[in-house]
Amino acid sequence: MGGVRLRSQSRGIALAVLALLMVVLVAAPLRAADRARLEAFLEVTGFGVALDSIALSASGAPEMLGLSASDFGQGWTTLAEEVFDTDRMREMGLSILEQALDDEMLGHAAEFYASDLGQRLVAVENAAHLHEDAAAKRAEGETLLAQMPQDRVEVLRAMNAAVDSAGTGVQAVQEIQVRFLLAASYAGVLESEIDEGMLRALLAEGEDELRESLRASALASAAYTYQSLPIEDLRAYVAALEHPTMARVYELMNAVQYEIMANRFEVLAARMRGLTPAQEL
Numbered sequence: 001m002g003g004v005r006l007r008s009q010s011r012g013i014a015l016a017v018l019a020l021l022m023v024v025l026v027a028a029p030l031r032a033a034d035r036a037r038l039e040a041f042l043e044v045t046g047f048g049v050a051l052d053s054i055a056l057s058a059s060g061a062p063e064m065l066g067l068s069a070s071d072f073g074q075g076w077t078t079l080a081e082e083v084f085d086t087d088r089m090r091e092m093g094l095s096i097l098e099q100a101l102d103d104e105m106l107g108h109a110a111e112f113y114a115s116d117l118g119q120r121l122v123a124v125e126n127a128a129h130l131h132e133d134a135a136a137k138r139a140e141g142e143t144l145l146a147q148m149p150q151d152r153v154e155v156l157r158a159m160n161a162a163v164d165s166a167g168t169g170v171q172a173v174q175e176i177q178v179r180f181l182l183a184a185s186y187a188g189v190l191e192s193e194i195d196e197g198m199l200r201a202l203l204a205e206g207e208d209e210l211r212e213s214l215r216a217s218a219l220a221s222a223a224y225t226y227q228s229l230p231i232e233d234l235r236a237y238v239a240a241l242e243h244p245t246m247a248r249v250y251e252l253m254n255a256v257q258y259e260i261m262a263n264r265f266e267v268l269a270a271r272m273r274g275l276t277p278a279q280e281l
Contacts, residue, residue: 038097041106042090045113046122046129047253051093053129054261055084061268064180065190072275079275083268089260096256105252108245117233121226128225141220144227155234156222160215162241166251170211172258174203179262183269 042048058080062069069076112118131137145153178199185194203210226234240246 038094041110044110046126048090049126049129051089052086054089055086056132057261058084064177072272075275079271084264092260093256100252105245105249109249112240117236121237124225124228137224138220141224144223145220152231155231155238156219158238160218160222162238163250165247169214170207176262176265180265180269183266187270187273189269189272
């Protein structure tokens, strides 16, 4: 594996594998929603801000190589901003949703998030998505959890389970790591080539640890995000998320986020080679 050190990425959005995305696309109805309605969907549900926040995950790329952003020189920030351009990511998201989001799913989700409760939820979720200090956010969330009544903790756990009802988060994170590291290897960013089979086996060994890390991170993130909302609102949110149609919406939105993240990490890896001489790695 050369100098590569794998790091578990547990930054809250939610991370689906491309296979899941393709299943969703194949199952999509023939009549696609029009672009204007989809753009409105991004705004009313807050999914557009969620896509924008993918840019914050770029800081984790050097960590997956056992490095830091400073190892790639002054051009790192510029490169990350170019690759994780928010307009580009929104366009990618809209293009996929245009093919996969049917009228029932769009209408159901939009109606809920346009409600008073939905807009309160979107407001706190948008603010949390764009909070750049992930470590500080998690620390505050963990502090809140330690002081929180158990019934509220259980509601947050139920909420997180409903958001990823298909249970694809762990596989999605692993797939993003594989695609990024292989792309970095092919681009010559690493000193030695990576064997895909060995990489997947290594990630599989840490799967249980990753799953627990993601659960803990998601719970702390939920505690931070929804701290201002009463438990009655959270219970109502869980009920809404558990509706079969909403579950389909979230399965699709998760898949879209994961695919865009994996795609952007692959592009980033291919362009990291020009930032620093290989011998410095």
